[in-house]
Each structure stands twice: as structure tokens, then as C-alpha cells.
Amino acid sequence: MKIMVEIIQHLKPGGIEKLVLDIMRLQEPEIQVYIVALEGEKLACLKQWPTLKGYQDRLIFLDKDPVFKLSTIKRLKKVLTTLGADVIHTHHIGPLLYGVMATLRLQHMQHIHTEHDAWHLRDNKQLQMTKLMLRLNHITLVADADTVGAQLSQILGRGVKPVTILNGIDTEKFSPSLSHSRYKHNIRIFRIGCAARLVKEKSLDVLIKAIANIPDVELYIAGDGPEKKSLNKLVLELDLSTKVKFIGYTDDMVGFYHQLDLFVLTSSNEGLPLSILESQSCNVPVLCSDVGAVHEGVCQHTGHLIRLNTVNEFHIAIKAQMKRTSEYYPRDFITKHFDIRMMIKAYNQLIKE
Incomplete structure (x- = not known):
């Protein structure tokens, strides 16, 4: 051995x-x-x-x-x-x-x-x-x-x-929800998620600003870190307390992904993050900053890449995703590679x- x-x-x-x-x-x-x-x-x-x-x-x-x-x-x-x-x-x-x-x-x-x-x-x-x-x-x-x-x-x-x-990632563990219904515009809240350490490199302020004026959206942020206080302050300043939820660290990441319609990563620096692989393995499409090796881990049929730190482009892309349907499933891409x-x-x- x-x-x-x-x-x-x-x-x-x-x-x-x-x-x-x-x-x-x-x-x-x-x-x-x-x-x-x-x-x-x-x-x-x-x-x-x-x-x-x-x-x-x-x-x-x-x-x-x-x-x-x-x-x-x-x-x-x-x-x-x-x-x-x-x-x-x-x-x-x-x-x-x-x-x-x-x-x-x-x-x-x-x-x-x-x-x-x-x-x-x-x-x-x-x-x-x-x-x-x-x-x-x-x-x-x-x-x-x-x-x-x-x-x-x-x-x-x-x-x-x-x-x-x-x-x-363990694709057997990160599998799609059998009960999650596909979002239909104006019928229920569109749920966006991000899982990351709350540090400057993740640029979560960009994500919070991007969803500010989008109706029928909730943002769930899983993770903890030194930027939590400043991010909470930004949420209060933008009057988004009912739309942005900091849920801290969770042991049930599969359950976290299952409640989402879209996973968004706004990082300014990355390698190949596991979070975008996990979410897509659960059939949750992703919207990401085009940094590092992120583009290698994004399904081209269902995911989208955004220029670094552009709040308006994330805002537009999120609104477009709320209307988009696809015959493809990102899980197929993840299990293959x-x-x-x-x-x-x-x-x-x-x-x-």
C-alpha cells in the first residue's frame, strides 16, 4: 500500500x-x-x-x-x-x-x-x-x-x-434535483446563488449591485469571510435586505444548488473554481466573470461569460437568463470532463x- x-x-x-x-x-x-x-x-x-x-x-x-x-x-x-x-x-x-x-x-x-x-x-x-x-x-x-x-x-x-x-467533483453526489421546477417568468421568484469565501477577490459587490433593480429576484450567498461586514453595509445602502440573503457556511451544498435557477460568480481572480462545476453538475446554469481558467469549466450551451467587474453586463445577462430556455443540460458537460x-x-x- x-x-x-x-x-x-x-x-x-x-x-x-x-x-x-x-x-x-x-x-x-x-x-x-x-x-x-x-x-x-x-x-x-x-x-x-x-x-x-x-x-x-x-x-x-x-x-x-x-x-x-x-x-x-x-x-x-x-x-x-x-x-x-x-x-x-x-x-x-x-x-x-x-x-x-x-x-x-x-x-x-x-x-x-x-x-x-x-x-x-x-x-x-x-x-x-x-x-x-x-x-x-x-x-x-x-x-x-x-x-x-x-x-x-x-x-x-x-x-x-x-x-x-x-x-x-463528485458528480454522483452533485446530482440534479428531481423536484425543482423550471422557472417561469413572473410566476415565482428567480433564485440566484453564489458560494464563495467573502473576500475582495470574489467581487461580490458587483453581484449585489447587478441584481439591485431586477424585480422578482432573490440572491443567496453561501460562505463567510472578512468582507461580510462591508457587503452587509452595501445591502443596507441599496435597500436590498429582502432580496439578498447571507446564509453563511452550509454543509448541505447539494441542497443549496437545488434551490437555484442560476449560479453567478463575479470573481476578479480565479483558477478553475469547483463551485461552477458543482452547480452545473446539479443542472444549474452559470454566469461567470471571464477570468483565469473559468471559461474551461463553463458549458457553452447553457453558461455565459462576462467581462471583469462590469455591473451593467451582469445585470443585462441575469435578466436575459430569466427569459432563456435551453434543450441542453450542463450536467452532461461536467460528467464528461x-x-x-x-x-x-x-x-x-x-x-x-
């Missing part, structure tokens, strides 16, 4: 975190997966995200401070040697740094690193650190979309050619015998 350790920054509800949980849950029997979170304390994380309780025996928390700590490298190395890890899989720059430093002298251990976007490499410090880490160790670099892979090659240079493995079982098999092909 192979031991694979997924190393992430923290275990707060989010796209990467859900991804590694699904990898652990659906991995093939001959590979046992553990998750190491650099930051966070176990009891606090379990309380914040109750789903984790079912997997707590394979979750390890290093409770790292936000600043760089040599002691975390030592702790991580001890964890990896104790588990007898054969493969580590890191996500983003923090886990990459600690993963490389902890395995420098562990020649038998394979290192796979996935970049989920390239926009963070605009920061020169992060760019130089990533280049250094890739030179220090023999690392299999993976991009989660073709666009991300092309951007990484351009930014990192020196012949860097990442392997592209598309993000995947983005099932997580295909993703796991592709990663497993990278693991050395």
Missing part, C-alpha cells in the same frame, strides 16, 4: 479543502491518504466544519503561526517519516515551501505539487520563492486547467511544462511504482 499525504495551508471550508477531502474519500484502496493542515487547531477546525469529524483519524494539524517557522518544517518531517509517506501532494506556495524543506533529504519520497491558479505569482516574492522551490527538489508540477498550465509556463519560464489534470474519479486516476498515474 502507498501512503499519500495531502499538504494544505488550512482546513477551512473552501475549494481546495473540499478537493483534498474528496481525494481522501474516493481514493483507490491501494493508496491511503492523510491530510496535513499547516495552520489551525484540530478541535476548532472540527467545530467550524463538522464534516471533518468523519475523517479525523487521518487529519493532522500543525497549528502553525502565520509567520515562517523552522519548527514547522521539523514537525512536518516527523509526521511524514512516522506515517511512512511515499508521496506528498502540496497545494499553493505555503505547503510547497514546507513540503520541499521537510523532504530535502528524504530521497525516496515523491513530491507532486498542484497550482490552482497563476495570479498569485504576480507577487515577485511568491514568484521567486516558487522558482527556488522547484529547483531545490525534483517535483512533478501539475496545473488544474490548461489555461493555468500555459500561464505557469510563461511566468516560470526555463522550459517549465506542467502536467494538466483538470479539477474534478470533470468527474473526480477521472482526476484521481490521472494523479495516480503520476505516482511512481
Whole structure:
């Protein structure tokens, strides 16, 4: 049996975190997966995200401070040697740094690193650190979309050619509702949803402004984060308290998608977000900012892309979607290209015998 350790920054509800949980849950029997979170304390994380309780025996928390700590490298190395890890899989720059430093002298251990976007490499410090880490160790670099892979090659240079493995979701879990009725204009409220961390990069102010003057619409926002206070203030200023609902974090994302007629993502920066794959797998069409690799995950027959941060274009597109019908179902596109079982098999092909 192979031991694979997924190393992430923290275990707060989010796209990467859900991804590694699904990898652990659906991995093939001959590979046992553990998750190491650099930051966070176990009891606090379990309380914040109750789903984790079912997997707590394979979750390890290093409770790292936000600043760089040599002691975390030592702790991580001890964890990896104790588990007898054969493969580590890191996500983003923090886990990459600690993963490389902890395995420098562990020649038998394979290192796979996935970049989920390239926009963070605009920061020169992060760019130089990533280049250094890739030179220090023999690392299999993976991009989660073709666009991300092309951007990484351009930014990192020196012949860097990442392997592209598309993000995947559990399409068996995210399936359509059997009872959701198709929206008919002026018969009931048109329900729009977004699931995201409430951070500036998600540009949720654009979405709130876009629905302001559209009648018979409600907006449901799932998630939490530092921008919640300012977004609530905007809702009050626009007198939208009856139309915009902040529902916080929910463990029942399938149920969330089932109540929607449209999923809208207004992000200013993205890689290939899982939320648009999940919603379309539930047969909910999407309307998204045309950023990062988002276009790769949008069904061309039912979804639409909008220029970045254009409130008026989102406003017009939402109104058009309320009148639109289609003979196509976005789920067909997702099951064909983005099932997580295909993703796991592709990663497993990278693991050395």
C-alpha cells in the first residue's frame, strides 16, 4: 500500500479543502491518504466544519503561526517519516515551501505539487520563492486547467511544462434535483446563488449591485469571510435586505444548488473554481466573470461569460437568463470532463511504482 499525504495551508471550508477531502474519500484502496493542515487547531477546525469529524483519524494539524517557522518544517518531517509517506501532494506556495524543506533529504519520497491558479505569482516574492522551490527538489508540477498550465509556463519560464489534470467533483453526489421546477417568468421568484469565501477577490459587490433593480429576484450567498461586514453595509445602502440573503457556511451544498435557477460568480481572480462545476453538475446554469481558467469549466450551451467587474453586463445577462430556455443540460458537460474519479486516476498515474 502507498501512503499519500495531502499538504494544505488550512482546513477551512473552501475549494481546495473540499478537493483534498474528496481525494481522501474516493481514493483507490491501494493508496491511503492523510491530510496535513499547516495552520489551525484540530478541535476548532472540527467545530467550524463538522464534516471533518468523519475523517479525523487521518487529519493532522500543525497549528502553525502565520509567520515562517523552522519548527514547522521539523514537525512536518516527523509526521511524514512516522506515517511512512511515499508521496506528498502540496497545494499553493505555503505547503510547497514546507513540503520541499521537510523532504530535502528524504530521497525516496515523491513530491507532486498542484497550482490552482497563476495570479498569485504576480507577487515577485511568491514568484521567486516558487522558482527556488522547484529547483531545490525534483517535483512533478501539475496545473488544474490548461489555461493555468500555459500561464505557469510563461511566468516560470526555463522550459517549465506542467502536467494538466483538470479539477474534478463528485458528480454522483452533485446530482440534479428531481423536484425543482423550471422557472417561469413572473410566476415565482428567480433564485440566484453564489458560494464563495467573502473576500475582495470574489467581487461580490458587483453581484449585489447587478441584481439591485431586477424585480422578482432573490440572491443567496453561501460562505463567510472578512468582507461580510462591508457587503452587509452595501445591502443596507441599496435597500436590498429582502432580496439578498447571507446564509453563511452550509454543509448541505447539494441542497443549496437545488434551490437555484442560476449560479453567478463575479470573481476578479480565479483558477478553475469547483463551485461552477458543482452547480452545473446539479443542472444549474452559470454566469461567470471571464477570468483565469473559468471559461474551461463553463458549458457553452447553457453558461455565459462576462467581462471583469462590469455591473451593467451582469445585470443585462441575469435578466436575459430569466427569459432563456435551453434543450441542453450542463450536467452532461461536467460528467464528461470533470468527474473526480477521472482526476484521481490521472494523479495516480503520476505516482511512481
